[in-house]
């Protein structure tokens with residue numbers, strides 16, 4: 001992947017949404033249809049932090065990781081985010097920043113790769129959870145894939161609960177062609193895409 005030198009610092013994450021964890025758990029639903037309107041960098045900052053933000057010494061994150069090896073790699077596919085050009089950005093938990101890895105709006109291509117699912121093309125942004133399994137495989141062998149799949153679930157649920165607290169809609173999309181998504185994103189050879197999380201504004205009930 002040819003990573004450009006564009007680094008976008010993200011706004012500091014907040015810790016005062018006013019929504020309790022119980023309210024978020026009770027309200028979480030898969031949302032596949034979104035209201036029109038852009039997301040903001042502050043909203044994306046909060047979602048990415050919830051999924052994989054650094055929260056402690058030694059690189060500890062919001063989600064548990066087998067052996068603290070942190071194999072997950074998060075990408076933000078920006079389509080309609082105020083202050084962020086359409087493109088693909090890698091989330092850097094240490095710096096809480098985005099590194100641009102590709103230009104242009106990739107949502108339509110990703111929707112096709114996800115069996116034409118409309119929610120992928122219609123979302124203002126898509127968070128992609130990918131993984132580089134090399135360290136986890138080196139330590140855990142055949143159990144590595146199980147551990148990584150569990151970690152994806154942790155990160156995704158964190159993001160969904162944060163989305164509820166921000167009054168946003170989000171959904172898991174696991175049905176996609178791996179190679180086509182990897183190509184649409186320009187993922188490095190060692191990384192595999194494991195889950196797409198389209199995000200957008202919630203429609204009024």
Ligand SMILES: Cc1cc2nc3c(=O)[nH]c(=O)nc-3n(C[C@H](O)[C@H](O)[C@H](O)COP(=O)(O)O)c2cc1C
Nearest residue numbers: 028029030031032114117119171172173174175176
């Ligand atoms: C591993 C996994 C893969 C999923 N893949 C898709 C998908 O490709 N497209 C989709 O619309 N929903 C997908 N979903 C969402 C489920 O359809 C949804 O969670 C289920 O219908 C229950 O609804 P709820 O999330 O609103 O409680 C997926 C969920 C999981 C856990």
